[in-house]
Amino acid sequence: MSLSISNVFDANFYRAANSDLAALNDTQALSHFQAYGLNEGRSFSPLVDLSFYRASNSDLKNLNNSQLLDHLENYGVAEGRTLSPLVDLNYYRANNSDLANLNNEQLFNHLENNGISEGRTFDPLFGLGQYKSLNSDLANLNNSQLLNHLEINGINEGRKFSAYFDFNYYRTNNQDLANLNNSQLLQHFETYGINEGRKSSPYFDAGFYKANNSDLASLKGINLLEHFDEYGEFEGRQAASEYAGNTLSTAPELTIGSNYTFVLGHVGSSEPSDYYQFNLSQASTVTIYDYGLSRSVGEEILNSNGQVVNSRNSGVYNSNGSVTGNPSLSISLNAGTYYLDIQPQAGNTNYDFYLNATPQVQSQPSNTPVGTLQAQLLNTFWGDGIGVGAAQSGPNQIDFLSNGSYVMAKIVNRTGISSYSISSDTIIRGNFTVNGSTIQLYPQTVEVDNYPIGSDGIALAPTTQISNVSDNTPISYSASLQSNNVLVLTDTNGNAITYFIGQEAFAIGLPIN
Known part of the structure; x- marks a missing residue:
């Protein structure tokens, strides 16, 4: 049973591969291909590459594109000839046991209509899942789109798609191929390089694999790759010289x-x-x-x-x-x-x-209210950082708010003034989170004007102090997280206190006296 043009021509692929034809419907696309595109050498199927078909079948080297397509439809598929650098019908049959009894024409049709969309394995060099894994921007493409992307864009862009072939590695390790483009490199590897035992990847070297496995002496070319892919890698056979370091x-x-x-x-x-x-x-x-x-x-x-x-x-x-x-x-x-x-x-x-x-990027706060944070007094800090303990009276005491392992601190003054300026050198280490919509602060201590920062980045003793006054009356604030990591606390009179929050430290405001 021979194939027809309807079996091998893919209108969606033809439009995608030829942007000037994007507006054509399926009938127009087929007509254009038959009248112009075939002779112009335009790509028309993810499963067929006429240039590769000619290069890998020396008896067809003098055929033009129209003759090549006719041969492929009537003889080439049936004979099991290689149609594309990324499609191997024999491998497809061998790796899908439910297809073992299909002839090549049936295999071709199954792959086109079912196998690709089902994510089946159809070539030892290439897997749809691996192509997606190695290219995160393609995560939302389906299997048909992935294959089309590789054929139309990925090869030209030099994208990674295989453990066994790397464009840059193959070019670098074979200086006589330095001037070939990526499509030509892939075609060279499958047509000549694999048979010549050329290095194609840090992880697979056909020459090394054959030389180090005497029972494979009769194998050559793609059969060596297929053996490793199907048997050798599971048998613990080494496929290339060592890439990893030993120290x-x-x-x-x-x-x-x-x-x-x-x-x-x-x-x-x-x-x-x-x-x-x-x-x-x-x-x-x-x-x-x-x-x-x-x-x-x-x-x-x-x-x-x-x-x-x-x-x-x-x-x-x-x-x-x-x-x-x-x-x-x-x-x-x-x-x-x-x-x-x-x-x-x-x-x-x-x-x-x-x-x-x-x-790990700190998420940007929103303008929505943030919730209730219970006030908890922690100890004052000096040059050795923050200590946790009971509240202490006296100068320099600081009111801390704690939520689990996260801490924030607010220096309050004796009169409860809630309008603050920002001092960039007033730094206290720590993070905090806020849950709910209201924060209650219990002013307990004096205010200081400035905490100098030592060479180790930790606050030293204050340079200016205000006398200690205790005030156990809680002040309620509504809290909201703004853009740029700003926390704004607003009291019932509409007075706002602004905190700048960092991953390891945040600046706190000082009162305007």
């Missing part, structure tokens, strides 16, 4: 950001630890998905001094596609240098992990 000082630095960084590695008796370094410019939530292939590996996060911050066992990804254990970890880390240490637990083991970081 902290030799650990390669991983790029870490909103996109996941992917690493595929190997540990065993001769490699008891694989070290990787990553750096955080600010406090962040770091997420790691770590899988041992067929067996678990140990994972430790170390700080810059080599001290263990977190230790756990990875999840396990099995050859049948199931996952056991828990591969995921989210951990809050401060700015600094960190290391991942991956260790074997039961013989030679391949592993892969995904790593990203989300900066």
Whole structure:
């Protein structure tokens, strides 16, 4: 059974790949393709690349595009020829057992109509889920949109899409290919490079894999990649020379950001630890998905001094596609240098992990009221910071408000004046939260004009003092969080006190006497 133009032409893809045709309906798009687009070499399907089809089938090298398409429809698909650098029908059949009895034309139609949308595996080099994981801006695309994006945009942009092929790595490690664009690089790899044993990724080297596995001597090209993908990685076979460091000082630095960084590695008796370094410019939530292939590996996060911050066992990804254990970890880390240490637990083991970081940004307050915070007296502070204890009478006592482990402080004066100016050098360390809509303050102490800041950033003894007066009458304030981390307390007379809130400190106002 041969295919027809209706089987291989995708009007949505044709419009998306050719922006000048975006306004055409399906009938107009097909007519344009048959009259002009085919001869012009325009892209018309995510499953077919005529340029690649010609290059990978030497007996077709003299055919024009119209002849090529005719051959593909009537012979090429049925013969199992390679149609695209990202579609392998034989691999599709082998990795989807329910399709084992379909012929190639039926496989093509199933992939086009069902397989892509179902997220099925159809090529050893490429997976839709991995492409989405490695490109966070594509998180909302469905599977068909993901494949279209890679074909139309992602290849040209040099996006990461595979553990086994990296555009920049392939170009850098093969100087004779330095002038090829990304599409040409991918085509070269699948047509020539994989058969020549060229290095295509830090994590897969066909020449290395063949040389270090004598039972694979008869395999070549894409069959080596398919063997590792289906068998070798689960058997603990090493696919490339070591990428990880064996010590902290030799650990390669991983790029870490909103996109996941992917690493595929190997540990065993001769490699008891694989070290990787990553750096955080600010406090962040770091997420790691770590899988041992067929067996678990140990994972430790170390700080810059080599001290263990977190230790756990990875999840396990099995050859049948199931996952056991828990591969995921989210951990809050401060700015600094960190290391991942991956260790074997039961013989030679391949592993892969995904790593990203989300900066911890203090949420911007809204103008809505914030709730009730009970007043609690804490001790006064000096050069050694804030002490917690019973209230003390006398000069320099400060009224603190506490909510759990968060603290805020207000210096009050003897008359309860609630109109304050701001002094940038009046700093008290600590954070606070507010719940409810009303705060009651219990003025207890004197006011000071200024607390100088020492070289260590902590307030020293006050330079100016006002005599101590005790006032146990509570003052109620409505509280609201404004933009730019400003807390405004307003009393019943409409007088407002403004606090500037920071992550580690906040400035408090001084009274206008």
